Amino acid sequence: MKTKIIIGLILALAAAAFVIGSGKAQEIRGTISGGEKPRIAVPDFRGSGSAQRFMDTFNQTLWDELAGSGALTMVAKSVYPLNVPQRPQDFRPPSGNVSNGPWLTDWSNPPARANYLAFGYTGEQDQKLVLFGFLYNVGQPDITSAQVIGKLYYGSLDAEGAKKVAREFAADILQQFGAKSLDGSKIYFVSDRTGNKEIWSMDYDGSNQHAITHYNSVSTMPAVSPDGRMVAFTTYALGNPKIMIYSTETDKRLPFYNPVSSAVETPEFTPDSRHVLFATSLDGWVQICEADVSGADMRRISHVRAIEVSPKVNPKNPTQVVFISGRGGAEQLWSMNIDGGDLQRLTDGEGYVANPAWSPNGQFVAFAWTKGYEPGNYNIFVMDIARRIPVQLTHGAGRNENPWWAPDGVHLVFSSKRGQTTQLYTMLADGTNVQQLTTRGNNIQPVWSKAIN
């Protein structure tokens, strides 16, 4: 039963990715409905001259990007043919059954049984690293029809440049399969590694971690605007908890006028990036409100003697809001119209619910739930909002909270306490392929922003 639900979820996610994907969709639909992901062989690339020094970095990055996408099956390197091509002209069609050199069937036949082959090489050109990257469909009869990608990529002649060209090449490959590249996307989160909770930023793969705030206070609960240009968060830097908004382009604070209240928290942007929903203490209870991004024109949405936090607007239906409400007892996941009407409880009343997050296609909500466990022992769940069937993705491995969707709609980032400290991890939306992103201090409350172009 559970397996069926998970498979259903994967198919739904894959189908969603496919709809917004590229023109090659026809071929991919066949693969997905067949129940198998395309098999890709990625032999190690070599570099000529000074470029060779950076090829370990390059090969590792390229492999991780493709493997981590969840869109492809990586053919193990141990079953590759010995004769690996580096350029299209290395291929030599066999004479009958007699091999004349590398050929497509070397890769499509057992034991490799690959559908695709990524190959190429790097070299130094004008003090730059240049990658000659190729993707071949090895099921084709000749190299002309086999070529899917043949392209040059340029980067600086160092490890960073090697990573850059590997990511760009991987992004082009993934695009062929309807998978969105996460290259350029950023994760904002909270870290206490300096001794105080501050808002931090990093690249989607955990690199380039740096602090955005330096208040030496408690700054938490970041939200990122859908256009990627603003980060809002809750901070004690001014005394009582208040909302601040920063520009991600300048790392400078933008004006936001907080209501007069003992607590203002859990900001979230609307899909048009022009308004903010948040929770604020009114008449003794924390309630859901909306204002524009400067804090003006504030409007109270909920009117109930209960604690209500974490409003999240459906990115594809800006009138639908999910939020956490304590009305009726233990806090649960609820849905309402942005005018406060059409209230519905989405979880069954068991346990405690926290941290709802919409998938980019507006079809799923990920959240943390203690259902089946003691209070405080959260696990990550994903719910198809139309069918209201929750699927559990983590199963008691530590305390798992703060799920957030990647812009590709296929990955989730979340926090988990699996030892003495809480760290950030990514996984596919079916709960597999868990990767740790952070190690220093405690790191919580990640939100994933698309790349700004």
Next chain:
Amino acid sequence: MRIQFRALGAAAFAILLVTATSCKKKAPVAAPPPPAAAAENTAPPPGPSTLAARINSFTAEPRSIERGQSATLRWSVANATDISIDQNLGEVQANGSRQVFPGNTITYTLTARSAAGSDTRSVTVEVSSGPPPPPPAPPSANLSGVDMLTQQAQDAYFDYDKSDIRGDAQTALQHDAQLLKQIFAADPSFTVVIEGHCDERGSAEYNLGLGDRRAQAAKEYLVSLGVPADRMTTISYGKDRPVCTDATEQCYQRNRRAHLSPGTAH
């Protein structure tokens, strides 16, 4: 059901109280044997041993104390199968000592029994009332309002995921209301911050709201007791300022609290 239990408990307590009172009244009435002679007699009498129980010694040191101090009872018994001291000290070993903290002059009786015969001996500890405790310091004399608040205010505790003021929290806040009125009277500019805190189990987001609610509930209760609302502000720290970090209910309870701290002007 719970009310019945409470009624039973109250009845049991009343019985205990009556028993305790009657014991106290009896003590001075019972005529103790001459204490000096009894207490000094420590040498075992010579002669052939007998199976009758015999108390070799039973002393109190010192014989007179001030209230709040302690005295030590010592005894040595031979041939006994059953040895006990009254005043709720119960059964004891043949040779031993016990520290006692009597509130009033009291006589302890040691009884040693065996099949062949028993022996008893008593010793009295004189308790003088001692000097009276010092009066509470006047508010303005030594203790500032900040000192009074930080030393004397009591935290109000809450149930998990709740902001209702429990019975024990009412008692704490009633104490705090008196304290605040005293402090405010002495210092017209004094303000107080009511902090709301939570244990670590709930989510950070909800706990910030819950801590706010707890602080508000405590404030509302203090206002109902006549504490001026405009001298009190609230702040929620959610689970960011725990007083302990153990994963035990005892620690969770200590963190689910409303706490009073001085306003920023002080």
